[in-house]
Amino acid sequence: MIGGTIAVYRRELSGYFATPVAFVFIVIFLLLTGIFTFYVGGFFERGQADLKPFFMFHPWLYLLLMPAIAMRLWAEERKTGSIELLLTLPVRLWEVVLGKFLAAWSFTAIALALTFPLWLTVSYLGQPDQGVIVAGYLGSLLMAGGYLAICACLSAVTSNQVIAFVLGVIVCLMFTVSGTPIVLDLITAWAPQSLVDTIASFSFLGRFGAIVDGVVDLRDLVYFASLIAFWLFANAVAVDLRKAG
Amino acid sequence: MAMIEIEKLVRRFGSFTAVDGVSFTVERGTVLGFLGPNGAGKSTTMKMITGFLAPTAGRVVVEGFDLADSPVEAKRRIGYLPEGAPAYAEMTPRAFLDFVADVRQLKGDDRRRLLDQAIARVDIGPVLEQPIDTLSKGFKRRVGLAQAILHDPDVLILDEPTDGLDPNQKHAVRTLIKEMAASKAIIISTHILEEVEAVCNRSLIIARGRVLSEGGPLPNGAGWRFGEHEAAPDRLDAVFRRITTGKTESQEKAA
Known part of the structure; x- marks a missing residue:
């Protein structure tokens, strides 16, 4: 019973490339990663053969770009009424939710894969630790999945793509910075330590930072995987509840 | 076995009851027309039959498959044209x-x-x-x-299939429905009375979420009968008004 997922996946993925939006997005992504890596991250000035200046800006890029990728997933179906067609076909809701998410995730993977010249460059210039770079790419992809799952769910609560985008940015921001002083300073004064630790543990920045440093902790992988699973479940619930509206 | 069995279907949106206890069955070879004013609950009923909306109460069975228990099996047997053909x-x-x-x-x-x-x-x-x-x-x-x-599919649910089409296109769609009628159970919704006469062999008048009357054609093309009301060919509109507004002929004339 995975046929529905495959059909939805293929339709969604080709949907990204049906308009110039996909190419515009990929160009913007590559431009921004380049600017951040070389100008802000000081790739050459650091004199180190690694991709840290490249990866360290990914959370901030994804914060804006993942909501843009995911905003249309459900909001558009709702707006045009095609959701009624889709959900009266003989598929289970979770198959559709999964297919849409995987399409958005694959699209992100394509964009991420197109940054390979950087990897070639750093390998040409020095002897980087390839294991750390592989971990960085996988960690980045996993984190992108987390952002996308959040934004796909939020896309299901509205028929307006702009609202879906803004909601996505806000919630993603909270997950990104929850381990930093921006959030922790607000709550340490009054909240019990266990709550502070819990909120801090949600932080994408902290977990992704560890992966980029080459510390692949199983707990971080489990964290992102269960975050994705949770938001996809919430996505299905949101679609089901809001069908009537 | 009936192809479609609807039992006491109810759907509420908050305090508003869109469909209020609708029951009927449809056999193979039937083209059933849902006739009713806008907002009567026709589309909501169709959305429940096709499994888009879950009913608040009641049951939908398509070729023996209960939509609540085996939605995928039931949906396999249905073809659905949603309102506006998205x-x-x-x-x-x-x-x-x-x-x-x-x-x-x-x-x-x-x-x-x-x-x-x-x-x-x-x-x-x-x-x-x-x-x-x-x-x-x-x-x-x-x-x-x-x-x-x-x-x-054996079961076709068409929500306003000819809405917004020009006369030739309407004719083409109606011809298509009639061609398929013998082998399927078809439900169409419409607020165009002539459409019922043109393609249906049974009709339910629905208003305010309830089935007000059931009708069918009289023999030899002599028009349609809804309960005690009979309508000459092309004169369904008077009967429709009387049933949906509850006014008698004399009251209408007085108004």
Whole structure:
């Protein structure tokens, strides 16, 4: 019973490339990663053969770009009424939710894969630790999945793509910075330590930072995987509840 | 066995009751017309029969499959044209029908035959490679119909299939429905009275979420009968008004 997922996946993925939006997005992504890596991250000035200046800006890029990728997933179906067609076909809701998410995730993977010249460059210039770079790419992809799952769910609560985008940015921001002083300073004064630790543990920045440093902790992988699973479940619930509206 | 069995279907939206205890069955060979004013609950009923909306109460059984227990099995047997024939605007009809065929798991020769048959039946060959959002309203509707009949389902649910079409297109869609009538159980909704006379062999008048009256054609084309009301050919409108507003002929004249 995975046929529905495959059909939805293929339709969604080709949907990204049906308009110039996909190419515009990929160009913007590559431009921004380049600017951040070389100008802000000081790739050459650091004199180190690694991709840290490249990866360290990914959370901030994804914060804006993942909501843009995911905003249309459900909001558009709702707006045009095609959701009624889709959900009266003989598929289970979770198959559709999964297919849409995987399409958005694959699209992100394509964009991420197109940054390979950087990897070639750093390998040409020095002897980087390839294991750390592989971990960085996988960690980045996993984190992108987390952002996308959040934004796909939020896309299901509205028929307006702009609202879906803004909601996505806000919630993603909270997950990104929850381990930093921006959030922790607000709550340490009054909240019990266990709550502070819990909120801090949600932080994408902290977990992704560890992966980029080459510390692949199983707990971080489990964290992102269960975050994705949770938001996809919430996505299905949101679609089901809001069908009537 | 009835192809469609509807039992005491109820749907509430908050405090508003859109469908209020609708029951009926549809056999093979029947074209059932849902006739009713706008907002009568026709579309909501169809959304429950096709499994889009869950009923607040009541039961829908399609060819023996209860929609609540085996939704996928039931949905396999239904072809559905939602109101306004929504589709994916950026896709071509060819890609769109391929997608529906994928989801319906049609394969091999069978798939090709069904696709060709659906495309021929609604006559969309010339526009197969144009994006759907560039098509005229008539073609969009036909693409929606092609999607609904693609898997040659036993049960067809068509929500206002001719709404917004020109007279020729209306005629074409009605002819298509009549051609398919013998082998299927079909429900169409409409607020056009002539459509009921043109394609249906049974009709329910629905208003305020309830079935007010059930009718069928009189023998020898002598018009239609709804309960104690009889209508001459092309004179369904008076009967419809009387049933849906509850006014008698003399009250109408006085007003």
